[in-house]
Amino acid sequence: MGRWAPDARGRLHQAAMELYTEHGYDGTTTADIAERAGLSERTYFRHFADKREVLFDSTDALQTLVLDGIAGADPAAAPLDAAAAGLGDGAALLQSFGQGPRHRAAVVAAHAELRERELAKMATLAQAVAGMLVARGSAEASAALTAETAVAVFRVAFDRWVADPDGPALPDVLAACFAELREVSARGR
Amino acid sequence: MGRWAPDARGRLHQAAMELYTEHGYDGTTTADIAERAGLSERTYFRHFADKREVLFDSTDALQTLVLDGIAGADPAAAPLDAAAAGLGDGAALLQSFGQGPRHRAAVVAAHAELRERELAKMATLAQAVAGMLVARGSAEASAALTAETAVAVFRVAFDRWVADPDGPALPDVLAACFAELREVSARGR
Known part of the structure; x- marks a missing residue:
């Protein structure tokens, strides 16, 4: 500061x-x-x-980078992998801000209005990711499911990273969360 | 009306x-x-x-039913299956309201403040689902991932159901979405 x-x-x-x-x-x-x-x-x-909006500049930058990452992903990549690649680029951006995103997360967490705006921004991100997956050839319904799932994984990874300042870098936490999603989904039925 | x-x-x-x-x-x-x-x-x-809150009575009722459903799921069920079972009970509740949830969704969709409150309620639901999975024996981090993913699937299913008034019942749409999640996660890497 x-x-x-x-x-x-x-x-x-x-x-x-x-x-x-x-x-x-x-x-x-x-x-x-x-x-x-x-x-x-x-x-x-x-x-x-x-x-509120002054706190959400980084979210807009994040979205641009995520969408560019998906657009630039291997055209043969499965939709979830393309989404994960884009979100990985976003994770690298947040990591590059050092402790900034953790301070910001503490401010957002302390106020309901800010938490609601954050959720709205994540919903917008998921819709934008879905749109990009459709542009890559996914069916609309399937793109929405993939995008909402991928952004949910990103949010979980971000929360874990915020909670563990001495832990691994955000892109690594995110990759671990995607691996866990595959494991969780493969279990049971 | x-x-x-x-x-x-x-x-x-x-x-x-x-x-x-x-x-x-x-x-x-x-x-x-x-x-x-x-x-x-x-x-x-x-x-x-x-x-706003007058529109969210059904969301609170939904949460109670979902948590009861998870608590009552087969103790041997995988966490995602337990979450899916609870959310299935919630889907059956919404289905029992006929067109009501579709009218309500149109009202919510038309106003940013209501959309944000809805997202906050879904975030609360995901946290409560995670808490219930922990009570069933899941590790905290893994419970959060499973819960956020399951609630994301529920939201996608609900949106699909709202968009298709002549389509299948919500519990069936939800089951199809969970099947799709497993398929999407198994593809690629």
């Missing part, structure tokens, strides 16, 4: 993270965030629609 | 469904709902915390 960030978006994001951590989400206004970032509130609203 | 419902909760739920369908979610107040139900707004807030 406190590291100089050159761009307005980055400064607003960093200021919001600091203030949400210091004073909580309810105790922080967009005016506070803008002031801490050395910018006007008007500038805040040029970049973000509301008080 | 318009069918007489004996209890206050049921009348409030029905009034809300009618008004949200007629005037939209934003165009309806809790006072409107209470009036249509022939009750006071105070009574509304004795039953529901806010304007």
